Amino acid sequence: MIADDSIRITIAHPHLSQPLGCDGNAYVLASRAERSGFSVSVTRGQGTGMLPEADIYLISGVPTGDQVELTELLRSDDSFVERVRSGSVVLAVNSGFEVLGETFETIEGTTHRGLGLVDFAIHRDSFVEGPVVTIPGGTLNLPAMSGFEVHSGRCVLGDGVEPLARVEIGVGNGDDLRSDGVVSGHVVGTYMHGPILARNPELADILLKWALGRSFEPIEKGIAGELRRQRIEEDRADPTGWGGREYGSVPLGSRIRRLLHRC
């Protein structure tokens, strides 16, 4: 894509984003790129104008009430759509992932036209919140990944469209394949938070490779590898995501959930 080994990352419309730490994907990309010897700029595409041109666009989840607004902002931004069609990299999470497809259903039950960058359709179903562990392999040959999901979407992939991964723990796209997310060209969509790149540096390196247009020798996984091992082990032992923590004799998770359900 680019000749001078510098990578421009744009965080798309962060003012709309859910507070689920997706900016962290930019920090991880920048950190791994810099430590691999590349220069990086991270720009926050604030406000309601056009996004700064980028080699990697990061699209976070937004509250479902703002999903249509996000879609229209991205659709009206010709440079964004054109750059993605001509190979810029996209990592889109949760409701930010959902708007990349052909259609998405909102929480009120109305169906809207998506950006049409990838062939899939989103429907609504029960709300899920919990950890995700994926099965190694898939199109990108990724290891078992760790993250968490918070969503009510179910993704029906079009014929021949590849998911990002299949899940061992979690709901993901909610299909018979037990898949999560999508990979199409240089576009990656997923329901996985974490932020996903913080626990899964191999995926960060793939996005950087696409942005650079060439391979490079990846740096060590660092603490991320240990963190992922710990979380996968913990989630297999206690798939509630509360790490087995107890409060008195009651698991803390159920105690807090009881409180929150009264909201």
Added chain:
Amino acid sequence: MHPDILTDLAEDMDVALVTGTNGKSTTARFLASALASKGPVAFNSGGSNMENGAVVALASSSKALTAVLEVDEAFLDRIVYATRPSLIVLLNLSREATRGVVLTDLTESWRTLFSEITWPCEFVANADDPIIVSTVPEGAVTHWVAEPIAWMADSVICPVCHTTLNRSDAHWSCPGCGLARPTPAWYLQGDAVRGPGATIPLSLPMPGQWPRSNALYAIAAATALSVEPTTAAEALSGIADVEGRYRIYRYNNRDVRLIMVKNAASWDAALAIASTEIPIVLAQEAFGVKDMVSMWEIDVRRLADTTVVATGQRCLDVAARLEADGIAYTLVEDPLDAIRSVPRGPVHVIANYTAFLDLRKALSAS
């Protein structure tokens, strides 16, 4: 619980509510103390800030004619309708991941709620938070307070029309719909509180900026409820800690200040204490799948010149966050070991909710 219990209990009381994302407990505690000169005050201390807590507070203070209730943001509507307050203190609203409350939905619900208040009710509200300002109905008697917010990510765009806000020094305004910063009547100036026609010296045992801001709201609110501002300020000068917050624990020759963080804005404010002299222990325990996301929302680079220790069940998450910004740290899994790992003297412990509960108990027992 019968839905009318709270209504019945509050019927003959003058009720003041304190709500917002951060600062509720301290502000409510300050206000309750400031109002004590008028007589017994019912108060939900201990952070029981939903309906049950309100009922217990009112029921257990039968002689009180005044009540101060700290109220959870998401429960404000029920408690407002039940207690018909004469004053509502609105501190700030910002993003919070752990409970899944959507900020835009919450803001909208407050706007509707306040527009439906039919009885005399005044507001003490933050002029520097555009979200707060957008919820206060036009024409409502409002005592505006200046509390500059450091966490700006939730006030980039107008909360009403989504146009990018204009900012110039302290002032902000929306070029789209005209929403703008009201002129504050109350503000801090050096060591004094400035209010309408009054300059009141402020002397608080609690360190740092937050208690001073909380005191400002409490004094403004007490004044609105007919307490002399100097009397209110004097009442605050004896409060050394609120629920273990701000308290300094002596542990193993270390002076441990325990600071709780719950969301991006409180993380951001907590990291403002970073210095080269005093080490910081980041203690994070498991608290559900979203337990560590706030740390990824904030800028940790200000820790660059501080001695940092990552600890607790989520210490690897802390380490990954620090590593992404090249911040040096040491990893000590057990929080008490982590405190003992830094040199004798003062140490700041920044703890999430579960780590705060654990450490408050452990340090109090030591």
